[in-house]
Amino acid sequence: MALDQVTMGSRMQTEGYKLTRPRRAVLQVLADSGEHLSPAEVYARGKAIYPRLGLVTVYRTLEILADLGLVKRVHLDDGCHTYAASAVGHNHHMVCTLCGAVVNFEGGEDLSALVRRLTEHTGYRINDHWLELFGTCPACQTTRSERQG
Amino acid sequence: MALDQVTMGSRMQTEGYKLTRPRRAVLQVLADSGEHLSPAEVYARGKAIYPRLGLVTVYRTLEILADLGLVKRVHLDDGCHTYAASAVGHNHHMVCTLCGAVVNFEGGEDLSALVRRLTEHTGYRINDHWLELFGTCPACQTTRSERQG
DNA sequence: CTGCCTGTGGAAACCGTTTTCACTTACCGC
DNA sequence: GCGGTAAGTGAAAACGGTTTCCACAGGCAG
Ligand SMILES: [Zn+2]
Ligand SMILES: [Zn+2]
Ligand SMILES: [Zn+2]
Ligand SMILES: [Zn+2]
Numbered sequence A, B: 001m002a003l004d005q006v007t008m009g010s011r012m013q014t015e016g017y018k019l020t021r022p023r024r025a026v027l028q029v030l031a032d033s034g035e036h037l038s039p040a041e042v043y044a045r046g047k048a049i050y051p052r053l054g055l056v057t058v059y060r061t062l063e064i065l066a067d068l069g070l071v072k073r074v075h076l077d078d079g080c081h082t083y084a085a086s087a088v089g090h091n092h093h094m095v096c097t098l099c100g101a102v103v104n105f106e107g108g109e110d111l112s113a114l115v116r117r118l119t120e121h122t123g124y125r126i127n128d129h130w131l132e133l134f135g136t137c138p139a140c141q142t143t144r145s146e147r148q149g
Numbered sequence C: 001c002t003g004c005c006t007g008t009g010g011a012a013a014c015c016g017t018t019t020t021c022a023c024t025t026a027c028c029g030c
Numbered sequence D: 001g002c003g004g005t006a007a008g009t010g011a012a013a014a015c016g017g018t019t020t021c022c023a024c025a026g027g028c029a030g
Helices: A005-014 A021-032 A039-049 A055-067 A112-122 A138-147 B005-014 B021-032 B039-049 B055-068 B110-122 B138-147
Strands: A071-074 A082-085 A092-096 A102-105 A125-136 B071-074 B082-085 B092-096 B102-105 B125-136
Touching: A005 A021, A005 A055, A021 A039, A021 A055, A021 A082, A039 A055, A039 A082, A055 A071, A055 A082, A071 A092, A102 B110, A112 A125, A112 B102, B005 B021, B005 B055, B021 B039, B021 B055, B021 B082, B039 B055, B039 B082, B055 B071, B055 B082, B071 B092, B110 B125
Parallel strands: A092 A125, B092 B125
Antiparallel strands: A071 A082, A092 A102, A125 B125, B071 B082, B092 B102
């Protein structure tokens, strides 16, 4: 489950950031959306909530949130730099390449064996990792098969 | 082992692309480097090999190579869009966050079990995946521990 | 309520990337 | 080897996303 607006907001405050109206608009956009959004999309949706919102503030807020780990930067092979609300704890995500839906999941220990093996073989000390899966969500599979007969 | 210049060059030709001097310079840069390089870095190094090289051609060549799977786009949380020569077959990479060295490795079956489980639980059809590991290479571990006493 | 200091947002600057277009070059057939 | 031809090239201009600047606004502590 992705973090909600209140959780993200109070975390920002405990970190010393003021909880302003523009920032709340950005939080709400990210919390309400199950997708990954570009800064421009966050801006557009945010303006519906708080019309005076500026694009600059969207960038600044996204950077703060990413630093705090409250949102994740999602990278796509073409069209990087989109953002999605994090889930609780360490997690990865699965992106629908048709509609952009993002599902978070916990990697579990699936990778720890791989990491251990690589450390032994290469001497690398692994600090972090990053896993993204790409595919089609159930809804888009249905749509597509209907369209194709 | 990363692909060499000759392998990449002949693959380009069989795909119908001419093997020009500027393109060979780009291939050589990528084949010789164990790191991931930004387009600007490829351009700088390429000019040492072929001084008339243009930045535009670097971009175009990188796009072709990425489409053919001969180089991989490496995404870093900060500073996306760098490129590294691929290895043979499907593979992932491990990036040294201190010196930028990239090691390719095969994901093996570690991920297929995860993919199967996710497909069952979520209904997503997984087409592709993308795994990056971040850490410190043996050389940088040594350097750092020396520096720190 | 008041003041201070963080935060805001329009405009301009910035910079990586793409497009344009006249010129060049690899490659095929002879 | 030697054109002919279509693909490729690169300088410069256009483009678009991101960052910086700076005067102003508004949370929050006292
Ligand atoms: Zn990226
Ligand atoms: Zn979908
Ligand atoms: Zn993980
Ligand atoms: Zn290193």
